[in-house]
Amino acid sequence: MKSFNLDIIGQPPHLHIYTQLCLCYSLPNDSDATRQAAADALSRGLKTLAQRIPWTAGRIIHEPSNEAGNSGIYKIVPWHDAPPFVIRDLRGDPSAPKMEVLQQRNFPMELLDEGLVAPYMTIPGGTAGAKMDEPTAVFAVQMNHIEGGIFLTIVSQHQVMDLAGQMQVMRMLDRACRGEEIPEEEVEIANRDRSEIIPPVADVEAEPVEQLSRQTVKPAPPLSAEPVSSVWASFSFSKASLAALKATALKTATTQKISTDDALTAFIWQSITCARYKRLRHEPNTTCTLGRAVDSRRYLDIPPSYPGLLNNMVYHTHSIQETIDMPLGVFASELRTAVDPGTSQIGRYTRALAALLDRTPNKGLISMGANINPSQDFMLSSWAGADCYGLDFGMGLGLPVAVRRPRFYPVEGLGYLSPKHPTGEIVLAVCLREDDMQALRGDTEWTRHAVWVG
Structure with a gap:
């Protein structure tokens, strides 16, 4: 491999970040031999993965442009013979959690700090933000030894892959660790030239102007005089709670079908807006926006x-008041219409976004969250469908007992739905300013469905 192109959607510099997943494995029969065997399986699997998918062992570099206002190009270049694999023994570290405590508390986000358990921070360089010219790994794994268990924190560079892409790489790694062949079709798809993945947009005049306007950076408003303190927290929704939310939503739904994810997303967004209402009630007609991340593959006939x-x-x-007053099923139906293949515009939106990036020299001017106001808007990514609970990586430890997003630098107005547990439970990780978080935790309708984890 000499170098490897990124998808055009991966060129904006703000995506120079990491997506992290922490898979937690219990060790009821603990021994040094068991732990060593697990590490050996991961090491072998990572080398095999890199032999079949060489770019997974590469690093991202930035080639700046001499042209004013041009953000340059990011690409993957060779680095090692396998993705970075860090082994960290935390059993003697007083700041490290113990498996028994984690299981008792349902694996709270506050006990899984990225600085302790992850090989790369979400924002490279720590809180100072990404360094534009700092080469970084495409994919990396950290094995954390704690009392009573092992954590695997698996990270991917977001310019290279989204969560769906990371899950595919993790599935291929799982096969490699167990000594199974990675199907040739998957190898071919993984190694395709990314410059030809998204079909070209046919007519610039037909591009969705409003959608692209939301993704184009506008002059920033004046900064607030007082800094805002935001915090992460996680909440659990049981299978029964999720069923109850969907049943409630179906009573007022305006479409024939809605998913559990639609109902849960609508409930989360309305509850957060209610929690913010005390702070924002002097302007109830002010608009607020939910940004919902979507996987564009099926809308573009991409495997x-x-x-x-x-x-x-x-x-x-919608206005703040409309968001609060709208029946749950009406909003859940609106969410469903926006992503249903029969009615969705996501394929068109994504082709137009790719075309906009292709003709814009400064890719830093394009961002999916460009005009999100974190004080009153919210962005949510659902990972509920990611089948992490079926991955054992040939370590001999069985399947993970929990999968979480480690805690990272506070980003107000951001949330993730963790992969669904085999029991049907889904855990929400959410970052809000402290007063809003307290209001959310005190909302009786919220606490009827959501259990605070921490």
Whole structure:
């Protein structure tokens, strides 16, 4: 491999970040031999993965442009013979959690800090933000030894792949660790030239102007005089709670079908807006926006096993009062219409976004969250469908008992739905300013369905 192109959607510099997943494995029969065997399986699998999919062992570099206002190009270049694999023994570290405590508390986000358990921070360089010219790994794994268990924190560079792409790489790694062949079709799809993945847009005049306007950076408003303190927290929704939410939504739904994810997303967004209402009630007609991340593959007839970056976002904007007053099923139906293949515009939106990026020299001017106001808007990514609970990586430890997003630098107005547990539970990780979080935790309708984890 000499170098490897990124998807055009991966060129904006703000995507120079990492997506992290922490898979937690219990060790009821602990021994040094068991732990060593697990590490050996991962090491062998990572080398095999790189032999079949060489770019997974590469690094991202930035080639700046001499042209004013041009953000340059990011690409993958060779680096090692396998993705970075860090082994960290935390059993003697007083700051490290113990498996028994984690299981008792349902694996709270506050006990899984990225600085402790992840090989790369979400924002490279720490809180100072990404360094534009700093080479970074495409894919990396950290094995954390704690008392009573092992954590695997698996990270991917977001310019290279979205969560769906990361899951595909993790599935291929799982096969490699267990000594199974990676299907040739998947190898071919993974190694395709990414410059030809998204079909070209046919007519610039027909591009969705409003959608692209949401993704084009506008002059920033004046900064607030007082800094805002935001915090992460996680909440659990049981299978029974999710069923109850969907049943409630179906009573007022305006479409024939809605998913559990639609009902849950609508409930989360309405609850957060209610929690913010005390702070924002002097302007109830001010609009607020939900940005919902979507996987564009199926709308573009791209194989689901394609491990690149094909995320986009759909936006739902109403006044604050409308957001609160709208029946749950009406809003859930609006969410369903925006993503249903029969009615969705996501394919068109994604092709137009790719075309806009292709003709814009400064890719930093394009961002899916460009005009999101974190004080009153919210962006949510659902990973509920990611089948992490079926991955054992040939380590001999069984399947993970929990999968979480580690805690990282506070980003107000951001949330993730963790992969669904085999029991049907879904855990929400959400970042809000402290007063809003307290209001959310005190909302009786919220606490009827959601259990605070921490």
